[in-house]
Amino acid sequence: MSDLPFASPYVPNTDEDRAAMLAAVGATSIGDLFADIPVEFRHPELRIPAPMSEMELRQEMERLASRNFHAGTHSSFLGAGVYNHYCPAVIPPLVTRGEFLTSYTPYQPEVSQGTLQATFEFQTMTAQIFGMEVSNAGMYDGASAFAEAALMACRITKLARVALVSTVNPHYSEAVRSYARPQEIEVYTIEPNATELLPGTAAVLAQNPNFFGYIEDLQRLSDMAHAAGALFCLSADPVAAAMLKAPGAYNADIATGEGQALGVPMSFGGPYVGIFTCRKKYIRQLPGRIVGQTVDTKGRLGYVLTLQPREQHIRREHATSNICTSTALIGLWVTMYTALMGKRGMRHVAELCYQKAHYAAARIAKLPNYNLALEGTFFQEFVVRCPLPPAEVNRRLEERGIIGGLDVSGFIENGMLFCVTEVNSREQIEALAAALEGIE
Amino acid sequence: MPTTNPNLHEEAHNKRRTLMERSRAGRTGVALPACDVPPQIMPDASMLRGDLELPEITEGEVVRYFTYLSQLNFSVDTNFYPLGSCTMKYNPRINEAVAALPGFAMAHPLQSERQSQGTLEAFFTLQERLREVTGMASTSLTPLAGAHGELAGVLTIRAALDARGQSQRRKMLIPDTAHGTNPASAAMAGFDVVSVPSDPNGNIDIEALRAQATGDLAGVMFTQPTTLGLFDRNAIEMCNIVHEAGGLVYGDGANMNALLGRVKLGEIGFDVVHMNLHKTFSTPHGGGGPGAGPICVTEEISPFLPGPVVEKHEDETYHSVMPARSIGRMGGYQGNFGVLIRALTYITLLGGEGMLEISGNAVLNANYLLAKLRSVFELPYDRSVMHEVVFSAKRRKGASALDVSKRLLDHGFHAPTMYFPLVVAEALMIEPTETESKETLDSFIEMLFAIDAEAAEDEAFLHGAPYNTPVSRMDEARAARQPHLRWEPTESVAD
Numbered sequence: 009m010s011d012l013p014f015a016s017p018y019v020p021n022t023d024e025d026r027a028a029m030l031a032a033v034g035a036t037s038i039g040d041l042f043a044d045i046p047v048e049f050r051h052p053e054l055r056i057p058a059p060m061s062e063m064e065l066r067q068e069m070e071r072l073a074s075r076n077f078h079a080g081t082h083s084s085f086l087g088a089g090v091y092n093h094y095c096p097a098v099i100p101p102l103v104t105r106g107e108f109l110t111s112y113t114p115y116q117p118e119v120s121q122g123t124l125q126a127t128f129e130f131q132t133m134t135a136q137i138f139g140m141e142v143s144n145a146g147m148y149d150g151a152s153a154f155a156e157a158a159l160m161a162c163r164i165t166k167l168a169r170v171a172l173v174s175t176v177n178p179h180y181s182e183a184v185r186s187y188a189r190p191q192e193i194e195v196y197t198i199e200p201n202a203t204e205l206l207p208g209t210a211a212v213l214a215q216n217p218n219f220f221g222y223i224e225d226l227q228r229l230s231d232m233a234h235a236a237g238a239l240f241c242l243s244a245d246p247v248a249a250a251m252l253k254a255p256g257a258y259n260a261d262i263a264t265g266e267g268q269a270l271g272v273p274m275s276f277g278g279p280y281v282g283i284f285t286c287r288k289k290y291i292r293q294l295p296g297r298i299v300g301q302t303v304d305t306k307g308r309l310g311y312v313l314t315l316q317p318r319e320q321h322i323r324r325e326h327a328t329s330n331i332c333t334s335t336a337l338i339g340l341w342v343t344m345y346t347a348l349m350g351k352r353g354m355r356h357v358a359e360l361c362y363q364k365a366h367y368a369a370a371r372i373a374k375l376p377n378y379n380l381a382l383e384g385t386f387f388q389e390f391v392v393r394c395p396l397p398p399a400e401v402n403r404r405l406e407e408r409g410i411i412g413g414l415d416v417s418g419f420i421e422n423g424m425l426f427c428v429t430e431v432n433s434r435e436q437i438e439a440l441a442a443a444l445e446g447i448e
Numbered sequence: 449m450p451t452t453n454p455n456l457h458e459e460a461h462n463k464r465r466t467l468m469e470r471s472r473a474g475r476t477g478v479a480l481p482a483c484d485v486p487p488q489i490m491p492d493a494s495m496l497r498g499d500l501e502l503p504e505i506t507e508g509e510v511v512r513y514f515t516y517l518s519q520l521n522f523s524v525d526t527n528f529y530p531l532g533s534c535t536m537k538y539n540p541r542i543n544e545a546v547a548a549l550p551g552f553a554m555a556h557p558l559q560s561e562r563q564s565q566g567t568l569e570a571f572f573t574l575q576e577r578l579r580e581v582t583g584m585a586s587t588s589l590t591p592l593a594g595a596h597g598e599l600a601g602v603l604t605i606r607a608a609l610d611a612r613g614q615s616q617r618r619k620m621l622i623p624d625t626a627h628g629t630n631p632a633s634a635a636m637a638g639f640d641v642v643s644v645p646s647d648p649n650g651n652i653d654i655e656a657l658r659a660q661a662t663g664d665l666a667g668v669m670f671t672q673p674t675t676l677g678l679f680d681r682n683a684i685e686m687c688n689i690v691h692e693a694g695g696l697v698y699g700d701g702a703n704m705n706a707l708l709g710r711v712k713l714g715e716i717g718f719d720v721v722h723m724n725l726h727k728t729f730s731t732p733h734g735g736g737g738p739g740a741g742p743i744c745v746t747e748e749i750s751p752f753l754p755g756p757v758v759e760k761h762e763d764e765t766y767h768s769v770m771p772a773r774s775i776g777r778m779g780g781y782q783g784n785f786g787v788l789i790r791a792l793t794y795i796t797l798l799g800g801e802g803m804l805e806i807s808g809n810a811v812l813n814a815n816y817l818l819a820k821l822r823s824v825f826e827l828p829y830d831r832s833v834m835h836e837v838v839f840s841a842k843r844r845k846g847a848s849a850l851d852v853s854k855r856l857l858d859h860g861f862h863a864p865t866m867y868f869p870l871v872v873a874e875a876l877m878i879e880p881t882e883t884e885s886k887e888t889l890d891s892f893i894e895m896l897f898a899i900d901a902e903a904a905e906d907e908a909f910l911h912g913a914p915y916n917t918p919v920s921r922m923d924e925a926r927a928a929r930q931p932h933l934r935w936e937p938t939e940s941v942a943d
Contacts, residue, residue: 016798016805018538018730020885021812029816029886033832038808041815041832044679045711054709055580059799062542069793073551075566077559080550088558089780096478098507100548106525107518110539113736115531116863118854118917121520123735129467132934136501142933145736148592151780159636179780186754186776190603190638223495253497266780275547276567277557277781278592279738291931297736302927305912309461310919314927320595320632321868325641330632333593333726337734347467347510348477351502356480367485385491402560414558434484 014059077411079274083436084411085368087389087427088219089150089177090280093247093357094431095271096348103341113297113333117312118304123336124311127299130339133346137246137354138263139256140285145297146339147331150266151180153282154213154243155187156295156329157262160286161211161239162193163293163328169194170211171202171238173229175218180243184213200224205232211239211262216255217248220382220416220425221365221389226258234259246270246283246342248387251358255285262286271345272338281338292318295329360430361388364437368428371441377448381420389427391420395448398424408443410436463516467503468935470513475504501937520918521735522862528888532836532865532877533627533675535705535727542797543731543790552789557781561767567785568766571758574742574792581803582701582721583712584744588753588771590783594702597722597741598633598669600754603775604720604745605667605696606637607752611773614694617666621690623652625676625869630669630700639666646871650674650829651682654689661693671700672713673834675869675877677814679706687717696720696749704728705810705881706834708803720745728806729791740787754778809882810835813889817878820893824900828872836879840872847903849874851910854921855899858914861892 021029026038035041042050060068078084079092086092103109107122114120114127131143147153158170170188172181174197181195188195196206205212212233217223226242233240239261247269249255255263267281268274286294292315300314320327349357365388373380377395394401398415401424405412413426428437490496505513522529529536547553555567575587591597602620609617620639622630624646631641642660647653652670668690673679680686687697699718705728707713713721725731726739733739745753754777755770768782798805811834818827818837825839841849853863853876865877880889903910914920 014799014801014805016802018540018798018883019805019809020883021809025886026809026812029812032819033812033815034819035815035832038812041808041811042679042710044681044832044834046684046716049684049711049716051710052583052712052715054800054803056577056795056800056803059802060797062797065793065797066542066546068796069546069789070549070551072566072570073546073549075569076551076555077563078551078554079556080554084556086556086558090556090558092554092556096507098511102511102514104544105515105518107521107523108735109544109732110524110536111521111735112529112531112534112536112733112862115865116522116853116857117922118914118919119520119522119527119857119862120735121918122517123521125464125466125517125520126514126735128934132466132468133502135934136937139497139499142931148596148737149779149781152592152596152778177780179777182777183779186603186778187636189776190606190636192638223491249497250500251497252491252495254499257497273548273553273786274556275553275784275786276555276564278779278784279786280780291933298931298933300927301932302923304919304922306920308919309464310922312922312924312927314924314931314933316928320628322628323632324628325631325635327628327632327635330595330599330629330636331593332595332627332629333724333733333737333739335592335734335738336736337732338738340735344510344514347503347505348507349502350471350475350477350504351500352476352504353478353480354502355500360481360483362490363483363488364485366488370488385495399560406560406563411556411559411563430481437485 082409082411083432085413085426085428085440086411088414088425089266090274091269091429092274092431093269093271093429099271099341099344102344103337108337108340114313117310121310124299126340126343128301128311130343131299133343134283135285137249138244138285139254140263141288142291143285144294145299146334147282147284147296148335149278149280149282150243151183153264153284154180155183157241157264158184158188158211158213160262160293160295161241164239164290165210167208167210168192169206169208170213171196171198171205171209173214174199175220176213176215177219205236205238209236209238211241213241215243217245217387220391221386222382222384230258247358247361250354251362267338267342270342272341279335279338281335281342291315293328294318296331296334357430364432365428368437371437372444375441375445378444381423388429389425391416391423391425394422394424397422401447404447405443410440410443466935467505470505470509471503473504475506477505477507477510527860527862528884528892529862530864530878530880531862532879533702535879535881537730537881538883539730539732540794543793546793547786547790565766568758568768570789570792572760572766574788575758577795578723578742579744581708582744583714584721585747586750586753587742587744588757589742589788590754590778591741591743592779592784593737593739594722594724594741595629595633596778597743598629598700599636600778601698601720601722601743602634602637604749604752605698607775608696608749609666616664619664620666621657621660621668623670624871625674626669626671627675634669650676650678651680652686654682654685657686658689661689665693665695667695667697669698669700671702673703673706676829676838677833677836678829678831679834684716702727703835706807708807710807719749725787725791730794731787731790738784738787740784756782806882813880813882813884816889817880821896824896836877838872839876841874841876844903846907847910849876851913852876852899855910855913858916859895861895
């Protein structure tokens with residue numbers, strides 16, 4: 009058996025095709041086509057390993073994947089913005105249908121009605137879940153959506169200062185600062201019980217549940233913002249919002265969120281989808297794509313990308329945002345999840361998370377040397393004060409096949425942020441409690 | 449809701465009912481688990497909501513509905529999709545299989561490093577591959593799409609200039625051929641945007657550039673190859689002028705497909721380059737994302753990269769770190785890992801040889817279209833092209849770029865990018881990619897000749913195209929004038 013020369017399975021041109029095409033072009037070799045590149049820079053050495061067969065590649069990738077701990081092999085109590093919820097089996101094959109997977113942004117509406125209508129559904133589902141008037145077609149993720157909300161609030165109010173509640177997820181706070189700094193927008197921190205804002209504040213930025221899993225006095229924060237002429241921007245968990253009062257009920261002007269919680273794989277941080285909703289009167293300040301319903305020349309109902317004069321391809325440096333490619337496919341994923349779960353399932357999943365988390369918290373709080381660090385109402389996450397540094401606790405939990413909570417000792421002494429969702433069985437919770445009991 | 453004609457289109461309208469219109473009280477799409485812990489005290493009723501209105505629909509109905517919707521789309525899997533500047537190449541399915549491995553898909557981004565060595569090794573390897581392709585010193589994989597990479601990239605330029613004590617440099621030059629994301633990203637990064645014209649050959653106008661090389665110059669955002677599909681022959685001189693004036697050069701790598709293994713942008717003077725992995729490295733576009741927009745930078749700019757980035761230690765372990773003077777986080781975690789792993793899979797399968805296969809065949813296919821179609825359309829810049837060719841449809845008055853594009857849809861070809869770049873009137877930007885066969889290109893060429901003949905005979909016919917698609921041309925003015933952006937709760941549910 010002889011060695012096969014390399015042939016890309018993705019390139020159909022044969023030597024014969026190439027010869028015919030080069031003749032049509034009037035070139036003698038493919039190298040000729042790169043003559044505009046100065047010769048001293050042309051065809052540099054490229055130190056990339058030799059091609060690999062699909063079989064060997066898969067084995068190599070399986071080797072890498074097997075080096076990770078994950079929620080399939082370990083019981084996991086890690087959340088902090090990324091949540092392990094059950095995803096119905098029907099979603100992956102449906103969402104990865106080639107017609108969805110391999111199409112582009114729907115610039116040609118006549119041949120993109122599938123993506124467009126699905127996006128209209130996304131806008132409906134997200135607006136419904138958050139109790140808000142309108143939604144855009146989605147942002148990159150929850151953190152960048154929150155940062156864009158801060159910028160949008162400054163555009164609306166023509167002010168350049170925002171108040172960030174101290175209990176917001178620190179990664180989100182960092183993203184807000186990364187976006188605000190170059191636009192010379194001042195970001196200052198307020199405590200959740202603050203009673204006043206600095207003059208000229210464009211928005212109060214809060215989170216529900218907050219980073220530690222608890223529910224702030226949101227009505228008070230909202231009223232304080234509005235009394236000062238600022239907008240109230242709330243980043244909310246869409247699963248929690250199926251049970252708890254939604255952002256709209258707190259008079260939020262802009263409500264954003266991480267769509268990952270709606271059954272999207274955790275995938276080590278992405279791709280996710282940022283939910284971005286607001287009051288209808290602000291639609292012309294929205295960042296990103298928006299799909300609207302209309303009719304064709306024959307009066308048939310259909311959908312198009314609309315309100316495009318906000319966007320970069322038309323307004324260039326005056327656009328509301330630079331966002332172009334976003335995460336439409338993940339938007340489709342959460343739309344399917346919401347449709348399948350529906351009115352009953354969404355509420356049920358939220359209540360399961362709440363019930364199991366409260367059971368777990370009560371179990372752990374009863375252990376000697378452990379107690380809950382915070383008071384108030386929480387949803388599916390809570391902070392436990394451990395007898396040892398959380399990193400050490402996690403190391404020992406790992407020995408028992410458990411991925412523990414997030415180390416928040418930077419905020420609360422020996423604090424560990426636990427998350428319990430519907431996928432954590434009572435058996436897992438008992439095993440966690442038993443393991444913690446043995447660590448002192 | 450817009451008025452429709454129910455008698456004419458009842459069946460079509462019925463098929464397109466939305467989820468809420470399909471909802472019937474009492475149906476459900478998932479078998480839900482019972483609660484296996486003792487009942488806990490619920491929060492005060494004042495904290496709960498009572499108004500959640502979502503669809504009630506079975507799994508089978510969801511499948512039929514979304515399958516129907518999918519069939520209304522053109523896609524790379526079903527159609528030739530020569531959308532210029534978007535690199536709509538075939539998306540290998542091994543990439544999907546790898547991304548779905550539980551060790552990747554079910555890994556949490558905040559797991560400890562020790563629990564995440566597989567992902568961190570993958571991150572590190574991809575950083576190295578991209579650094580090699582661009583000839584740069586280091587890589588950050590965190591930007592979540594192309595425009596996000598642009599923003600991250602120009603923020604690193606801003607930070608590097610500030611570190612040089614050059615905070616007065618806030619003028620960013622952008623050629624008139626650039627994508628709209630370039631000026632939008634520069635503005636978001638707090639730069640003042642100044643547009644630079646192109647010269648008659650389609651290169652950047654070097655004299656116009658030189659006139660802007662003043663003490664407030666921050667740099668230039670430059671797409672190579674340009675959106676005209678050309679390798680800009682003035683790029684090296686441009687880099688020299690900008691550097692001598694104290695500025696930095698940002699490279700938009702949207703069109704990197706043409707350059708793989710042919711030239712390294714870092715070697716010709718670029719300081720920062722972003723790449724669109726969803727273009728060049730064949731991760732699926734998904735109807736508008738997800739993407740990934742990693743950036744590669746020079747030694748000087750490395751400390752400012754957005755983080756975290758991954759380092760390999762001598763003991764063969766991998767660690768996430770924030771660069772010393774990082775511009776910070778651009779998103780929640782460490783980038784779109786699910787997209788990044790697909791790109792790494794693609795690069796690993798094809799290897800170095802495969803990279804040359806990509807660029808060589810992509811450029812050959814584009815030049816073949818140029819050679820065959822130049823008698824149908826005007827060619828504004830008569831030169832050999834790289835990954836795509838830009839024609840003007842203005843030769844035949846009466847058949848606009850829009851008309852030609854819409855008529856192509858009738859025959860199962862996705863339209864080229866239209867009316868972009870802005871410097872070409874009636875632009876048709878055609879990017880075939882390397883994954884299309886000569887047979888497909890030939891039938892596309894034949895179809896454009898046929899459409900041209902139709903235009904010569906009856907131009908009004910073309911204005912009415914498309915005729916064979918699920919809908920005809922849409923009333924976009926109406927959509928913008930009366931925004932209808934969601935199902936409204938007040939609507940009566942059709943039955």
